[in-house]
Amino acid sequence: MAKRDILIIPDTRLRLKSEPVATIGKDVRALVDDMFETMYAAPGIGLAAIQIGVPWRVVTMDLARNDEPKAPQVFINPEVTWTSDDTATYEEGCLSIPEYYEEVARPKSVKVRYLDIEGKEQEIAADGLLATCLQHEIDHTNGVLFIDYISKLKRDMIVRKFKKAQKRGEPVKPLSEDKEPSHHIG
Ligand code: K1U
Ligand code: ZN
Secondary structure, X not given: XXXXXXXXXXXHHHHOOOEXXXXXXXXXXXXXXXXXXXXXXXXXXXEEHHHHOOOEOEEEEOOOOOOXXXXXXXXXXXXXXXXXXXXXXEEEXXXXXXXXXXXXXXXXXXXXXXXXXXXXXXXXXXXXXXXXXXXXXXXXXXXXXXXXXXXXXXXXXXXXXXXXXXXXXXXXXOHHHOOOHHHOOO
């Protein structure tokens, strides 16, 4: 098991459409182990393989609270098969866009078909945080980021800040700590 580096925007690999997994062998199981180690260390509640640079349709997740036992979940080739008409808004974060949180409205309930780690086809009906997190992670497998659902003005501002920080080799400060008036977003 190894903790891997998480890609940060504007890394163009985050915009790739990941490939379906054909066979769940040793390589996929090793990838899943590395994804859990990386996700728990971050810490995060979900991770898509492309976030560690692997363009395969593999997602890990653990929505257990700190006071609950670990509840690791793996979704291979996950596909949304149904979405509710009603939406729910959740303040989302992303390990590839550290320190930024924005409210995103998505279908409140979804059904997702996927393969489990044994290669068995499963379908899950999800709502609440599970539905939000599944949609966020499936978006990653399609090269979509949660900032694609916010205004272009805010998105451009965020991407610009990360590009600037990357050039300077600096970490990015949360927008709330950024005192330059021209960077205010609201
Ligand atoms: O995919 C990712 O970038 C992981 C992301 C998942 C996610 C969070 C919120 C809404 C939708 C999807 C994260 O895990 S961000 C970190 C986070 O939410 C968190 C971290 C530690 C404890 C609790 C939450
Ligand atoms: Zn994310």
